[in-house]
Amino acid sequence: MDSIGFEPHDHSSCIHDCIAAVDAQCRTAGLQFTPVRRRVLEILLQEHRALGAYEILDRLREEGLGSQPPVAYRALDFLVKNGFAHKIERLNAFIACTHPGEHHAPVFLICRACDAVAESQREPTQGQLGQAAREAGFVIERAVIEAEGLCPKCQHVGAA
Amino acid sequence: MDSIGFEPHDHSSCIHDCIAAVDAQCRTAGLQFTPVRRRVLEILLQEHRALGAYEILDRLREEGLGSQPPVAYRALDFLVKNGFAHKIERLNAFIACTHPGEHHAPVFLICRACDAVAESQREPTQGQLGQAAREAGFVIERAVIEAEGLCPKCQHVGAA
DNA sequence: TGCGTGATGTTATAAGATTACATGGGGCGT
DNA sequence: ACGCCCCATGTAATCTTATAACATCACGCA
Ligand SMILES: [Zn+2]
Ligand SMILES: [Zn+2]
Ligand SMILES: [Zn+2]
Ligand SMILES: [Zn+2]
Numbered sequence: 001m002d003s004i005g006f007e008p009h010d011h012s013s014c015i016h017d018c019i020a021a022v023d024a025q026c027r028t029a030g031l032q033f034t035p036v037r038r039r040v041l042e043i044l045l046q047e048h049r050a051l052g053a054y055e056i057l058d059r060l061r062e063e064g065l066g067s068q069p070p071v072a073y074r075a076l077d078f079l080v081k082n083g084f085a086h087k088i089e090r091l092n093a094f095i096a097c098t099h100p101g102e103h104h105a106p107v108f109l110i111c112r113a114c115d116a117v118a119e120s121q122r123e124p125t126q127g128q129l130g131q132a133a134r135e136a137g138f139v140i141e142r143a144v145i146e147a148e149g150l151c152p153k154c155q156h157v158g159a160a
Numbered sequence: 161m162d163s164i165g166f167e168p169h170d171h172s173s174c175i176h177d178c179i180a181a182v183d184a185q186c187r188t189a190g191l192q193f194t195p196v197r198r199r200v201l202e203i204l205l206q207e208h209r210a211l212g213a214y215e216i217l218d219r220l221r222e223e224g225l226g227s228q229p230p231v232a233y234r235a236l237d238f239l240v241k242n243g244f245a246h247k248i249e250r251l252n253a254f255i256a257c258t259h260p261g262e263h264h265a266p267v268f269l270i271c272r273a274c275d276a277v278a279e280s281q282r283e284p285t286q287g288q289l290g291q292a293a294r295e296a297g298f299v300i301e302r303a304v305i306e307a308e309g310l311c312p313k314c315q316h317v318g319a320a
Numbered sequence: 321t322g323c324g325t326g327a328t329g330t331t332a333t334a335a336g337a338t339t340a341c342a343t344g345g346g347g348c349g350t
Numbered sequence: 351a352c353g354c355c356c357c358a359t360g361t362a363a364t365c366t367t368a369t370a371a372c373a374t375c376a377c378g379c380a
Contacts, residue, residue, distance in 0.1 A: 006296055034327070053367070068330060073368065078327095089249040090304050092336095092367060107289055109298045118296055122288035129267060129287075129307055132280040136166055137312035138269045144250050146304040147289055152297035194358070213336070228361055233337065238358095252336060252367095 006109075006118050006151045015045040018100060022084050025101045031082060036065055040075040041096060044085055049115045050093035088117065090146045095119070107145045113154035166269075166278050166311045175205040178260060182244050185261045191242060196225055200235040201256060204245055209275045210253035248277065250306045255279070265303055271311035278311070 022041060026033035043059050044051060057072040066072070076094050079085035084100045087093070088108055097106070098119045109118040122145075123130075133140050182201060186193040203219050204211060217232040226232070236254050239245035244260045247253070248268055257266070258279045269278040282305075283290075293300050 006298070032327075036328080066329075068328095069368070070330085070370090071328070074328080089306070107292050109293060109296055109300075111298075112301070118298070120292040120296065122292060127288035128282035129305055132267050132282060133269060133307060133309070136269055136278055136280065137315075138166070138271075138278070138307070139309045139315055140269075140307045141272070141309040142307070144304060144306040144308075145289055146249075147293060147298070147300045147302070148304075149293070149299045149301040155297075155299055192358075196359080226360075229337070230339090230361085231359070234359080 006111075006116060006153065015042065018045055018096065018098075022100050025084075026082075029082075031078075036060070036071060037075045037078050039063070039065055040072065041079055041084060044079075044094060044096035048095075049117050050088045050091045050095040050110075052091075052093045056094070086119070088146060089144050090148065105143055105145075108147065109151070110146060110148045111151035111154055112148050113150055113157070116151050116153075118151070166271075166276060166313065175202065178205055178256065178258075182260050185244075186242075189242075191238075196220070196231060197235045197238050199223070199225055200232065201239055201244060204239075204254060204256035208255075208277060210248045210251045210255040210270075210277050212251075212253045216254070246279070248306060249304050250308065265305075267305045268307065269311070270306060270308045271314055272308050273310055273314035273317070276311050276313075 019038065019042060023033055023038075025031075039060065040056055043056055053069065053072045053076060056076070057067070057069060060072060061067040076085065076087075079096075080087055080094070082101075083097060083103070085094055085096050086106050086108075088095060088110065090110065095108075095117050099121065104121045105123060107120045107122050109120065111117070129143060129145070130140070132138075179198065179202060183193050183198075185191075199220065200216055203216055213229065213232045213236060216236070217227070217229060220232060221227040236245065236247075239256075240247055240254070242261075243257060243263070245254055245256050246266050246268075248255060248270065250270065255268075255277050259281065264281045265283060267280045267282050269280065271277070289303060289305070290300070292298075
């Protein structure tokens with residue numbers, strides 16, 4: 001569960017740890033970490049890539065956990081609103097957060113070849129976006145920062 | 161047609177100049193700046209905000225320039241591909257470019273109150289996104305950088 | 321027990337985007 | 351002039367993504 005998602009890691013513990021962390025946070029914050037919500041987060045955690053809402057819904061349906069779009073969207077809304085997952089605007093898809101709960105401004109690196117997505121974080125009010133905003137007198141409340149390109153693994157595949 | 165879109169400016173000349181610039185560029189590059197494509201760009205230029213494809217299509221339909229989605233999407237594809245317009249992923253909407261033709265990496269500031277959108281530009285491989293990418297060994301090919309918040313005008317309206 | 325709040329279940333529909341196929345005009349070599 | 355290719359456009363149908371609206375249920379609490 002490191003900040004960058006392209007390196008190999010112990011994935012089963014990655015899932016388990018993250019669920020446990022979110023579970024604890026929900027308890028503390030008085031949020032209901034219900035079966036559907038938990039399952040959706042697990043589904044997202046199983047991949048380090050973004051899943052569309054309807055892909056998630058398909059899996060829920062197979063498991064008898066709900067079959068209509070609002071079921072998936074509501075669970076995703078909950079996860080996103082509370083910082084346990086993020087929406088990748090560029091893909092209209094969702095991904096589990098790799099630093100759940102911490103107040104953060106995520107930055108995504110999306111591999112166009114293998115679809116892996118890495119999450120990093122940066123302070124958005126600093127850097128070039130912050131500078132552009134200050135010049136314009138604009139107050140940033142939320143920032144979408146998503147880069148598309150090739151992850152380390154896929155660069156080597158195509159290159160000689 | 162300055163880089164930041166929140167300041168007042170001579171809008172009619174802004175439209176005219178931009179169309180003329182794109183027209184010249186198309187001629188140079190051997191691209192067909194057809195009536196539909198021109199009209200879509202004009203429609204986009206009339207607002208400094210992002211328009212959905214179907215909003216554009218509605219206007220085209222009123223003018224008898226085409227009534228089916230592909231007409232709008234094809235014109236938008238042309239404009240986006242050639243750098244005359246941009247898609248705002250966060251809004252699923254499109255906006256005219258304020259520096260048409262120049263090879264550039266746009267950064268958008270979106271006012272959530274009045275929907276105005278300002279385009280600025282920064283070199284994406286520098287700054288914090290570039291740093292995150294380098295740390296991960298990721299090669300950026302394209303970056304979506306969109307900030308939501310309040311423009312200068314709308315900050316003063318809400319505040320006392 | 322009765323009430324309020326928040327989660328779910330379900331139907332229908334809105335909004336955004338693409339596929340596939342038909343049509344039509346301009347340039348070009350013959 | 352003719353046939354051909356390329357590209358833009360016209361049109362129908364379909365697909366994907368997302369939300370609105372309303373019914374139901376379970377829990378905590380007065
Ligand atoms: Zn995160
Ligand atoms: Zn990859
Ligand atoms: Zn631009
Ligand atoms: Zn504003």
